[in-house]
């Protein structure tokens with residue numbers, strides 16, 4: 066079962082026709098004929114054309130695609146020996162963030178990611194990947210554990226944002242995020258972040274103060290959701306596409322602004338079209354980054370990470 | 386009550402502190418509805434003498450209430466926002482929004498930074514201004530906080546930041562978000578340098594700013610009834626589909642939940658901050674570096690007999 070986005074409609078029509086012809090040919094015991102080959106060529110060209118000219122909001126839709134691989138899909142394919150660890154030791158375990166021990170080839174790593182649900186039941190449990198404070202505190206506990214053993218930390222960002230709930234406020238959502246921002250900065254071990262889907266504001270940043278931040282080409286990273294921004298600045302939540310343009314939230318924009326360090330290509334049509342290929346890309350990128358960082362001392366890693374974020378911001382300065 | 390309205394829109398003095406209520410001889414208290422004389426409000430540091438409602442005040446005014454008289458020297462005043470995203474909302478491009486805010490407030494951006502003393506102790510002070518685009522933090526506010534932290538370390542001063550903000554500045558997109566990481570990360574250096582940070586939350590202190598430096602004070606103080614929260618109440622109500630408890634996200638609620646040390650009346654704030662800094666001041670021998678000499682005049686003093694703030698360190 067495929068899920069089609071509105072802008073994919075022309076491809077969808079061709080694909081359905083191709084499927085129909087294929088089924089018909091199979092029924093008749095025939096070889097694929099010229100018409101089928103031609104249709105497939107056209108579908109492929111059309112897909113290339115559409116995906117070469119995606120608007121920011123179309124990328125938002127891809128980043129939120131219900132079939133898009135989530136953190137656990139990557140963890141399963143990129144690592145071995147995955148051993149999930151639970152709980153913040155204070156209040157609860159938050160299923161919106163998963164974390165645990167894993168092996169990347171022979172190398173131990175601590176992997177942490179925001180996890181969305183695949184169906185309604187799972188989304189209820191994981192709150193659509195929107196963490197509570199205890200999720201961030203669990204993530205920090207695991208990162209600090211990794212730090213003590215100089216085990217590299219890999220974080221996979223995919224959240225609409227921190228959960229806006231009564232309990233989250235009562236248990237200090239803002240404090241939990243703030244503490245992570247400070248404590249990640251001083252972790253004496255390599256940190257590599259991959260934005261695999263949605264990078265929703267402070268809720269994403271709270272696990273993304275990394276030495277290297279990579280983004281999938283159809284992932285997004287923003288200070289506010291386009292809909293949230295539209296409802297405030299346009300007074301109309303349906304103006305999301307306009308806000309998405311204005312916010313400069315695509316991987317290409319963020320690379321240009323110097324916020325991320327690299328863009329990972331996705332399979333044609335988006336990561337959900339070929340999860341195995343997408344995972345192979347993530348895995349290769351993490352291996353390369355960790356190889357680059359493996360000889361760097363703990364204090365030097367902290368120095369570089371602090372320096373990287375210290376330099377962010379655009380302003381002018383006149384003599385006062 | 387027509388006379389009241391007429392009065393409000395009538396006379397305007399030049400040097401009055403601006404607030405979110407119209408200027409004039411009378412101002413109606415948002416807390417108790419009492420009509421208050423402008424002069425009474427000024428005498429009471431823009432708090433209501435009847436119900437203690439704390440009016441929002443611009444950064445300059447807040448500095449006057451918090452720093453020792455005539456000790457504030459502004460720094461980094463030449464910083465000004467750019468428009469890297471070429472952001473345009475429904476009506477206006479960002480540079481025009483900025484210009485309007487600058488004309489309205491007489492400030493270049495949503496925070497003032499500088500050095501001062503509080504009860505005689507040397508501090509790096511950053512005070513946010515809610516009247517400048519909702520006190521939103523973009524690159525300029527983030528940079529002022531960052532430099533305040535760095536110079537506090539270099540000059541061995543305490544750090545005091547007064548928040549008054551709706552959060553990150555959307556018009557600077559992801560660059561605003563990164564100010565959260567930039568400011569919070571630099572506090573590592575302040576901690577390593579063994580220098581204290583007092584975070585003061587005034588109304589409102591919310592969203593991205595609360596999710597960064599504002600929550601990270603060694604001591605966190607708040608003005609009475611200040612709005613202190615991460616997510617907006619409307620969004621939370623929509624998400625959970627139920628009404629929120631009375632006093633939700635007010636300073637008193639947040640104190641009860643354990644994320645604020647003390648709620649302090651504006652009239653007592655300077656003394657409280659001075660008193661708190663005094664402990665760190667003495668324990669570090671005038672903010673001296675490890676094993677070194679204090680770069681500032683250091684006069685150990687005993688607290689007054691009633692346990693209130695000591696006074697001798699304040700003499701200059």
Ligand SMILES: [Zn+2]
Nearest residue numbers: 414417433436
């Ligand atoms: Zn009142």
